[in-house]
Amino acid sequence: xxxxxxxxxxxxxxxxxxxxxxxxxxxxxxxxxxxxxxxxxxxxxxxxxxxxxxxxxxxxxxxxxxxxxxxxxxxxxxxxxxxxxxxxxxxxxxxxxxxxxxxxxxxxxxxxxxxxxxxxxxxxxxxxxxxxxxxxxxxxxxxxxxxxxxxxxxxxxxxxxxxxxxxxxxxxxxxxxxxxxxxxxxxxxxxxxxxxxxxxxxxxxxxxxxxxxxxxxxxxxxxxxxxxxxxxxxxxxxxxxxxxxxxxxxxxxxxxxxxxxxxxxxxxxxxxxxxxxxxxxxxxxxxxxxxxxxxxxxxxxxxxxxxxxxxxxxxxxxxxxxxxxxxxxxxxxx
Amino acid sequence: xxxxxxxxxxxxxxxxxxxxxxxxxxxxxxxxxxxxxxxxxxxxxxxxxxxxxxxxxxxxxxxxxxxxxxxxxxxxxxxxxxxxxxxxxxxxxxxxxxxxxxxxxxxxxxxxxxxxxxxxxxxxxxxxxxxxxxxxxxxxxxxxxxxxxxxxxxxxxxxxxxxxxxxxxxxxxxxxxxxxxxxxxxxxxxxxxxxxxxxxxxxxxxxxxxxxxxxxxxxxxxxxxxxxxxxxxxxxxxxxxxxxxxxxxxxxxxxxxxxxxxxxxxxxxxxxxxxx
Amino acid sequence: xxxxxxxxxxxxxxxxxxxxxxxxxxxxxxxxxxxxxxxxxxxxxxxxxxxxxxxxxxxxxxxxxxxxxxxxxxxxxxxxxxxxxxxxxxxxxxxxxxxxxxxxxxxxxxxxxxxxxxxxxxxxxxxxxxxxxxxxxxxxxxxxxxxxxxxxxxxxxxxxxxxxxxxxxxxxxxxxxxxxxxxxxxxxxxxxxxxxxxxxxxxxxxxxxxxxxxxxxxxxxxxxxxxxxxxxxxxxxxxxxxxxxxxxxxxxxxxxxxxxxxxxxxxxxxxxxxxxxxxxxxxxxxx
Numbered sequence: 094x095x096x097x098x099x100x101x102x103x104x105x106x107x108x109x110x111x112x113x114x115x116x117x118x119x120x121x122x123x124x125x126x127x128x129x130x131x132x133x134x135x136x137x138x139x140x141x142x143x144x145x146x147x148x149x150x151x152x153x154x155x156x157x158x159x160x161x162x163x164x165x166x167x168x169x170x171x172x173x174x175x176x177x178x179x180x181x182x183x184x185x186x187x188x189x190x191x192x193x194x195x196x197x198x199x200x201x202x203x204x205x206x207x208x209x210x211x212x213x214x215x216x217x218x219x220x221x222x223x224x225x226x227x228x229x230x231x232x233x234x235x236x237x238x239x240x241x242x243x244x245x246x247x248x249x250x251x252x253x254x255x256x257x258x259x260x261x262x263x264x265x266x267x268x269x270x271x272x273x274x275x276x277x278x279x280x281x282x283x284x285x286x287x288x289x290x291x292x293x294x295x296x297x298x299x300x301x302x303x304x305x306x307x308x309x310x311x312x313x314x315x316x317x318x319x320x321x322x323x324x325x326x327x328x329x330x331x332x333x334x335x336x337x338x339x340x341x342x343x344x345x346x347x348x349x350x351x352x353x354x355x356x357x358x359x360x361x362x363x364x365x366x367x368x369x370x371x372x373x374x375x376x377x378x379x380x381x382x383x384x385x386x387x388x389x390x391x392x393x394x395x396x397x398x399x400x401x402x403x404x405x406x407x408x409x410x411x412x413x414x415x416x417x418x419x420x421x422x423x424x425x426x427x
Numbered sequence: 428x429x430x431x432x433x434x435x436x437x438x439x440x441x442x443x444x445x446x447x448x449x450x451x452x453x454x455x456x457x458x459x460x461x462x463x464x465x466x467x468x469x470x471x472x473x474x475x476x477x478x479x480x481x482x483x484x485x486x487x488x489x490x491x492x493x494x495x496x497x498x499x500x501x502x503x504x505x506x507x508x509x510x511x512x513x514x515x516x517x518x519x520x521x522x523x524x525x526x527x528x529x530x531x532x533x534x535x536x537x538x539x540x541x542x543x544x545x546x547x548x549x550x551x552x553x554x555x556x557x558x559x560x561x562x563x564x565x566x567x568x569x570x571x572x573x574x575x576x577x578x579x580x581x582x583x584x585x586x587x588x589x590x591x592x593x594x595x596x597x598x599x600x601x602x603x604x605x606x607x608x609x610x611x612x613x614x615x616x617x618x619x620x621x622x623x624x625x626x627x628x629x630x631x632x633x634x635x636x637x638x639x640x641x642x643x644x645x646x647x648x649x650x651x652x653x654x655x656x657x658x659x660x661x662x663x664x665x666x667x668x669x670x671x672x673x674x675x676x677x678x679x680x681x682x683x684x685x686x687x688x689x690x691x692x693x694x695x696x697x698x699x700x701x702x703x
Numbered sequence: 704x705x706x707x708x709x710x711x712x713x714x715x716x717x718x719x720x721x722x723x724x725x726x727x728x729x730x731x732x733x734x735x736x737x738x739x740x741x742x743x744x745x746x747x748x749x750x751x752x753x754x755x756x757x758x759x760x761x762x763x764x765x766x767x768x769x770x771x772x773x774x775x776x777x778x779x780x781x782x783x784x785x786x787x788x789x790x791x792x793x794x795x796x797x798x799x800x801x802x803x804x805x806x807x808x809x810x811x812x813x814x815x816x817x818x819x820x821x822x823x824x825x826x827x828x829x830x831x832x833x834x835x836x837x838x839x840x841x842x843x844x845x846x847x848x849x850x851x852x853x854x855x856x857x858x859x860x861x862x863x864x865x866x867x868x869x870x871x872x873x874x875x876x877x878x879x880x881x882x883x884x885x886x887x888x889x890x891x892x893x894x895x896x897x898x899x900x901x902x903x904x905x906x907x908x909x910x911x912x913x914x915x916x917x918x919x920x921x922x923x924x925x926x927x928x929x930x931x932x933x934x935x936x937x938x939x940x941x942x943x944x945x946x947x948x949x950x951x952x953x954x955x956x957x958x959x960x961x962x963x964x965x966x967x968x969x970x971x972x973x974x975x976x977x978x979x980x981x982x983x984x985x986x987x988x989x990x
Contacts (some may be wrong), residue, residue: 142605143599145599145602145603164602165599165603166602166603166604166606166607170603171603172599172600172603174596174599174600175596176595176596178594178597178600179597179600180597180600180601180615180619181597181619182618182619191601191604191606191614192603192604192605195604195605195606195607196605201660239600239604243604266660296465338507353521367663436800437800437801437802439836440799440800440801441795441801441802441803444796444797444801444804445803445807447793447796447807447811448806448807448808448810448811451810451811451813451867451870452810452811452813453869453947454814454825454826454829454830454867455813455814455817457837458821458825458829458896460887461829466879470835473840473844474837474840478890487838489786490840490963494720503760516719516720517719517720519716519719520716520717520720520721522716523712523713523714523716523717524713524717526713527712527713529713535717535721537982537985537986538724539720539724540985541978542724542727542728544924544949544974544975544977544978544981544982545728545732545865546927546928546967546970546971546973546974547855547928547930547949548928548930548947548951548954548966548967548970549732549735549763549967549968549970549974550732550734550735550948550967551733551950551951551954551963551967551970552735552738552954552960552963552964552967553730553731553734553735553738553956554731555954557731560884576723576724576727579720579723579724579727580724583720584903606978617765625759625986630898633816636818637816637818637929638930639818639819639820639821639926639934640931643820643930643931643934644951644955653818654818654819654820654931656839657818657820657821657824657935658820658931658934658935659844660824660935668828668829671824671825671828671829672825672829675821675824677724677823678818678821679816679817679818679821682816682818683813683816683817684811685816686811686813686815686816687809687816688814690808690809690812690875693812693815693875694875694876694879695873697872697921698756698876698917698921
């Protein structure tokens, strides 16, 4: 079981209020991602759940029991740290066995569990090495191994992939997702990378300055961002925002249209502009269009290749049902 | 800089560096060699480098005449004693500053450093008379205390810089893994801190061993360590080169060996972590 | 990251160190300050009453004061110049690829571990002795008249001895600093067409400037209070009486404690001027 409830939780460091009163429920077995720009309080929130920080007020419940005052070890949670935090003087085996040893488990059971974790995570070949002799990806696996042997009610991940190179990151992303499929344990995952959030999460919690901007499934957030912040944060490339007269036509203060929801043409369309930089990815082309009179740059995603060059005139047409409308306060107009 | 260097270039570097290195090392080498000569050969003109009649006689004489082992024993007691005592006081302080820093930690560290800047001669008399009045003149206790105090800032600073390198996330991981404070200290912190503590200890034994202001001024004979023993050679005995060399060699050999092991820590320790 | 309960524990852990150092600083310092305002002569009746600033003016007014300041400055300045110039050169040399680098390093560092009394005596007797010293053999070999080092070149002798002891320290720190220089920076400057000398002047030296400053300040603090080297060589004779040595003589040899203590206060002030600069640099590094 791993149902975690935050009830009016706040956190301040001295006079600085990092987390204003915040409510959140994480269901058992869910993969929840906290995402937001750096300094938004997502790591603090995770550490409050872990018990590594004391809450200033409010209550944290795990499976219905009040865990607010419990020390980290008593909460039945396991954490994978950004730096992996492996014990440098212990072998991989001892690292993984450490939480079990602390739980005074008997040696036969420890061996059994460590071996099983080693098998699941494919780290049997370097189980007697020290962390210093491992690559980043291997260390990451050991850190996960140390977390899973405890069979916790929930896993906490603090930006676990940020120290890996791009290729490895994609691989580990899949592995963590698969692990979740297999274990069906609650996972809370903190990242600043919205791609990680979109690809891994059952539920995304978008945080900004300690506030929850929106909670929902990746596609909910993509389709119906509650406000300008979420609209701009989720999706890549970023949503285009247009203000002024064009927005007024749609009875809104701001309208947003995603690059993939704009059709580009060399001959005709609603808006015109000049092609700036084109980024050719092969499968897609991203056009950065200037001089539209709408916004400084409008980004357009075109499928496959696109013939226009720098300085050519381009015509853009938004897909009418994909226009997002926001009021003067930045909130979505339904 | 993976740059290949020509053989000639490297040979030239090697030749220059070895020449200079030997030149700098020469006084030590010469002292060691002379300690194995007879007094006659020690002052021979032209000097004899290697082809003399090697003898251990000087070592025997030095030991016999001056009770060298006594001074050696005093040096060991004073340097090890002051270092161990210093560590006992410094470890908790450095520990708490590194792991639970407060707004004042920096000020406290700077203030501790400032006490190291106090010139010994400025407080010579109060310490001198204090030791005399308390009957601690020429005693181990006075020297252990004084040398512990003059090196305490260095010990705390070195430990602090080592402890600070133990990442906080590791300690948090241990807590998540269910380690109690005691277990955290036994299984995680101590093994990670031991290399730092060991090198701090090494460097401070060296500094204490070589301390030559207080050891000369606060001892007569009973508690005098090797620094003071050698100083007593400044008049007539100094003219017996072979014996002076034997005494000197015995005084510096242990520390020379320890020193070579602590080169890296030396930089960090003596610059208060400002150069690593 | 700290939770509440660890705060008070931290204070308890700090207490012994703070108390000891506070006592070590305040008690003797207060005593020295007190004595410096007393006419205190243990051999001639002890405390002869309040002396006002007389000790201070008499200490400065004595014929040995200014020579001792000049001597101190010459020794400190000479040793600093030698150790830093040769330290930089030696560090540059040791950073180059060569065979047996480790052994050379060990040889260069060794003098630092020799206790001051040993190095002073070995130099004085076995090298600088006018009849049997190795240097006089060398002089005679070239047909020159041997130098009577300790009396005729007394300051130079002490500068040589102390430089020999401190050169390893400067070299080791500067070498550590050079090794931390980013190789790509040098390659970039090479691409920019900077010749060897310009690379040294514009890249390496500025990179070393911080380490040089640290060496300068730390050595100054230690050099201001060199004692054993003078004690066992000239005993303060032949113009080698530094401020430290003068105070030592006043207090221990002539037992003019009040006067010597006033000198001690001057020494403390002098050391503190240097210390302030050092602390600034070290402090910046703390954040």
